[in-house]
Amino acid sequence: MDITYRDDAGLTVEAAIDLYKRSTLGERRPIDHRPDVFEGMLNNANVTITAWHEERLVGIARSLTDFTYVAYLADLAVDAEYQRKGIGTRLVQETKRRLGRECMIVLLSAPKANDYYAKIGFEPNPRGWVLKGG
Numbered sequence: 001m002d003i004t005y006r007d008d009a010g011l012t013v014e015a016a017i018d019l020y021k022r023s024t025l026g027e028r029r030p031i032d033h034r035p036d037v038f039e040g041m042l043n044n045a046n047v048t049i050t051a052w053h054e055e056r057l058v059g060i061a062r063s064l065t066d067f068t069y070v071a072y073l074a075d076l077a078v079d080a081e082y083q084r085k086g087i088g089t090r091l092v093q094e095t096k097r098r099l100g101r102e103c104m105i106v107l108l109s110a111p112k113a114n115d116y117y118a119k120i121g122f123e124p125n126p127r128g129w130v131l132k133g134g
Helices: 013-022 023-030 037-043 088-098 111-119
Strands: 005-006 047-053 058-065 072-079 102-108
Touching: 005 088, 013 037, 013 058, 013 072, 047 088, 058 088, 072 088, 088 102
Parallel strands: 072 102
Antiparallel strands: 005 047, 047 058, 058 072
């Protein structure tokens, strides 16, 4: 299967929301009730890598970063039909390639994905904290 990875795709909110729905990430993101929030999420990310099978968007990695010390991998989503084909791993690698050599990547994992992140080299950190907005 030929997958193309891009950091320059003119990604629309509608295409991204469609992908999030086709992955499990749509369950935890504001895809239905707040399209303005979702649009801000896309527009304000520093690094967005997309994966394409022909003209179909099949994956996305969306990060916020200073490019030298830390990058927060806010979203990693792969279409359920395309999972377990190395696309998520490659999206993380493509993100890392665009960061400074010593820049670390941190993330908050969905419970279902804990085992996945360990398999691709992430180390667990029990000291993560969240202060919710609103």
